[in-house]
Amino acid sequence: VGGQLMGSEPEEFGPAARRLVESGFHVIDINFGCPVKKVMSRCRGGYHLSQPEVALDIISRVRDTVPAEIPVTLKMRRGIDDSSESADNFFMIFDGAYARGLSAITVHGRTVDQKYVGPSNWEFLKQVKQHAGEKTVIGSGDLFSPQSCLDMLRVTGVDGVSIARGAIGNPWIFQQTADLLRGKSISPPDVTEQREVISAHFELAREFYGDKKVCNTMRKFGIFYSELHPQYAEVKKAFIAVKTAADWLKVLDQWYTENAPGRFPPVEKPNPLSLETPAV
Ligand SMILES: Cc1cc2nc3c(=O)[nH]c(=O)nc-3n(C[C@H](O)[C@H](O)[C@H](O)COP(=O)(O)O)c2cc1C
CATH class of the missing domain: 1.10.1200 (Non-ribosomal Peptide Synthetase Peptidyl Carrier Protein; Chain A)
Structure with a gap:
């Protein structure tokens, strides 16, 4: 089980990471992705994507505090916005994070500005994975069904997927995705x-x-x-x-007293690169 850190001041991250370790978390993750207004106005979460020096300072402090056997990972959006400066900042933080010993980075293919409007850019995730080579990259964005997870893995080449909204009200999605990956047929829970x-x-x-x-x-x-x-x-x-x-x-x-077969929740807005057909 991973514990995630979010904050504004680099000095706070070391002590906070220590507390998570003492609480027994298996992985310590850092949040550079949250786009929520209250979070951004307090210079937390996704805000750090606009200040790579501060972001890298935070990463160093966490990695230096957490014992070597506990992985430290990072969660990022693909940038603050669509500017080239934002893309440069993304890669500065991304490369710097691995150079400082982080074990994996989860990338959500939307910008902070984008919030949840428009699709997650799976082409960008593909580019990021090619750039990362052997380093572990986990993809995020528009994973609403087991099929969409397989599609993201196939289209982008990322090493793993991070399911979010697709699990709300459907915790079966994890086992179903694992089954589908192993070539087993899947059915919704009754x-x-x-x-x-x-x-x-x-x-x-x-x-x-x-x-x-x-x-x-x-x-x-x-x-x-x-x-x-x-x-x-x-x-x-x-x-x-x-x-x-x-x-x-x-x-x-x-x-819920009388048993009957369940159904897969309909996917309203599948990612354009997913094979899924939208629900009518
Ligand atoms: C209600 C809600 C809460 C979230 N909280 C977090 C969080 O605490 N940390 C985090 O890294 N991402 C958080 N996310 C972002 C998701 O992990 C994920 O990157 C994003 O929703 C895109 O994936 P999706 O399109 O498959 O939902 C949250 C998303 C939602 C909808």
Whole structure:
């Protein structure tokens, strides 16, 4: 399990990395990708892509603090924007990170400016992997299905993929992708299997957020999970309507008691370089 660091001041990164190591994380990752307004205005996350000297200072401090046997990795977007200066900064940080001993870099093929508008640039990921040679590069962006993961690996040549939005409401995507990679056929979880996982998620969320707040967060996830249900439209409506934790559990009882085959969640905007056909 990896722990990720995000911050503005280089001096804070060493002590923060030490705390993550003491907490037992297996990998320490640094976030130079987050495009959220509040994060950018505090000079954190993706902001560092605009200041390579500071970024490299942070990387050195983390690598120098973390014991050699624990990998330190980096997460980046493909730049701040589409300018050539941004591309130069990207490669300065990218090359400098490996030179300072980082084990892998995950690259999300969107710029910080782009946020989530438009596709992840898989052509750029291909270029980055060719540039990196033997170094480990992990690709990110538009991985909504097992097929899209295989497509990214094939099109870009990256060493691994990092699934993000595609796992929200569909944690089965990891096993399915691993199976598809090994040439096995895959099928969506049936309703009973969905219920087991959704219930476990609810219990973990209740432990973490408490009885009062659990409804808000699990309402959101319920809406995502509903996409896998054979009667997705009705189930989605039912999750949207919940107001309390008790309402939420009633939706589970009403819609997840009788078993039936599940479905793969539709992919609305597949990456242009993926073989996936968009849902109609
Ligand atoms: C709700 C949400 C939270 C995220 N939080 C993080 C984060 O804490 N650290 C990180 O490196 N990336 C984070 N990301 C970015 C994803 O890891 C990923 O790079 C991005 O969503 C592109 O992949 P996708 O198009 O397959 O979703 C987050 C994305 C979303 C949607």
